[in-house]
Amino acid sequence: MSVNTSCSTLATVSGTGCYKVDLVAYALNVAEDIDANQEPFNYSEAISCEDSEKWMFAMQEEMESLHKNRTWDLVKLPKGKKAVRCKWVFKKKEGTPGVEEPRYKARLVAKGYSQIPGVDFTDVFSPVVKHSSIRALLGIVAMHDLELEQLDVKTAFLHGELEEDIYMQQPEGFIVSEKEDYVCLLKKSLYGLKQSPRQWYKRFDSFMTSHDFKRSSFDSCVYFKKNSDGSFVYLLLYVDDMLIAAKDKREIRKVKAQLSEEFEMKDLGPAKKILGMEILRDRKANNEIEYMSHVPYSSAVGSLMYAMVCSRPDLSYAVSAVSRYMANPGKEHWKVVQWILRYLRGTTNVCLQFGRTKDGVIGYVDADFAGDLDRRRSLTGYVFTIGGCAISWKATLQTTVALSTTEAEYMAITEACKEAIWLKGLFSELNEDLQISTVFCDSQSAIFLTKDQMFHERTKHIDIRYHFVRDIIARGDIVVSKISTHENPADMMTKSLPITKFEHCLDLVGVHC
Incomplete structure (x- = not known):
């Protein structure tokens, strides 16, 4: 049996994902x-x-x-x-x-x-x-x-x-x-x-x-x-x-x-020790707060975010992870920021290559169910290309908690379809008569959910703003299709990947040296 009293709880982000670690200021354990x-x-x-x-x-x-x-x-x-x-x-x-x-x-x-x-x-x-x-x-x-x-x-x-x-x-x-x-x-x-x-x-x-x-x-x-x-x-x-x-x-x-x-x-x-209970003190949390007060964390993350927004979709997942802790970062978060900066320094020649194909607007969407271990929210990731090159991308936490992988993917499709509609409108005004946009998703059950109106009992708890995607698909404004996970570049927006898969995702959206 243990009783913990914590002066602060800091989430730790690793190079391959994120997990939560409690930095305990005091712990009481019953001594034997x-x-x-x-x-x-x-x-x-x-x-x-x-x-x-x-x-x-x-x-x-x-x-x-x-x-x-x-x-x-x-x-x-x-x-x-x-x-x-x-x-x-x-x-x-x-x-x-x-x-x-x-x-x-x-x-x-x-x-x-x-x-x-x-x-x-x-x-x-x-x-x-x-x-x-x-x-x-x-x-x-x-x-x-x-x-x-x-x-x-x-x-x-x-x-x-x-x-x-x-x-x-x-x-x-x-x-x-x-x-x-x-x-x-x-x-x-x-x-x-x-x-x-x-x-x-x-x-x-x-x-x-x-x-x-x-x-x-x-x-x-x-x-x-x-x-x-x-x-x-x-x-x-x-x-x-x-x-x-x-x-x-x-x-x-x-x-x-x-x-x-x-x-x-x-x-x-x-x-x-008092009353048979051991008192263990760990001052790492306080020392860490003092250390982090002298670190330009916000400035560094802001710079990374600007690079990601401008031309580096490959930074989306990592920047999304470190930006969650702007208010109370820890040493581990700062280490991750330094890792991202080192990655940038080693990939300064990476750029977006336009005009590789004649394809119209194509979207790719993915979700990581309960990827945020702090609040158990899922992560939405999407990327849109034109001519085989990325023009719009995003990696963000969903605003509500999904109860299943299917729900997480369903809500991610909704966000991607909203972006697809905006892109269609933009190109229409620019006198570009593009074909119906296609959004690819690797979840067959989520795609089925977007088309079937008979799942009321299973979906009535989902916020109504996510259901408008059904009307869009019914009208034929957007087509949602199945794609293999291995060919879905949005995968890199929601999770860390092996280097081979990561490079393949970059190639699919026209990010090259």
Whole structure:
């Protein structure tokens, strides 16, 4: 399972076609936990297993932290009082692959289930940020290219001040010699106590508000502060894990320093994992936008488009592809533009050769069904010749989505017939009495659709403006005929072709060196 938050989506055009690639600014993937069987169940297992030295070291670290924080005093258990039991909980945390080794953590936990409501505790609250808030922050970070770092509070619950007298048995393996009958009078909250989360949150909330952070009214574990320059610093709290985001790393370092003065913190650097989810950052999208801002993409495509319109029908498909991304081009699009420019440089002698035959106006039309992978629209391509030389051509996306290859070809025929009618009118005014124009198409089913009025149920969803071609054909103004795909030069308008087929298409429309 994965959750993606993207600051921008860029389509990539290849030299042989186009396909879509999502440039992801942030991705969250559920991380796999280490096999629980590798973790000791209790103190006895920890000191007798293969990794006993590492677990023992982890327990000693925990005890040092507890003593440093002055978590308890050793006292005699008062009469009428009952001591809460405790236990060791062991966790082997997976490190970042290839970066850090697994961490062995031991946590002393009070058995809070034996606490009595109203006597040992009165309120319970756990500082847990909503998952939606985490995703919202990632969206903001990606949108504004903020820095995102992570902190971990060492023994977070030990920072909470207890308001009740809680007595606890001494931890197994660390019973003080000659004070075996003493118990721990807890001065600070401890993991496992019912009130620990609440006490920790009260302490943390008090600290944050004293440093000019505001608590969100929509999520009490989201804090934010507005700087004098208008920028924001954001902090999300999930028990003892924190995410801090800001535009400037200096702001993050400042917050970290303030937190470290108050609590014992572990700086985890750039955010990598929270709540068992890996956070993967890919800044290619932002870097690409910066790079493309210095590239003359629009100017180059405009020049290519002018060359294509004037005398280079062989550029139609490629220019149609790169022109779709004028508003938000990427590096891959720029590479394609450079490929087209190199092709032009190598074919500077290519030109249109008129008067090769005595043929009248002949049209060729083709369609590439759902060729645009971004919006699943089909591509229309047509070329008209007179005397065997191209005089009109076009490669363009269809305005509506076709539901089948036949529909795509049918709509392409309509566009080609509109151009044929215009050409007939033009030549008529120029005193050229041409024969009925013929439009060749390589789709027999689409040709059949233009002639048959009985396909209402299959074509009623097609925009009415495409159906006028039936009247034109019925009147005999235009003839639509079948042609082999291999002999259809409009094929080069709708897709990339092998070099041999491409050169053959150019020859059919009079484009030669």
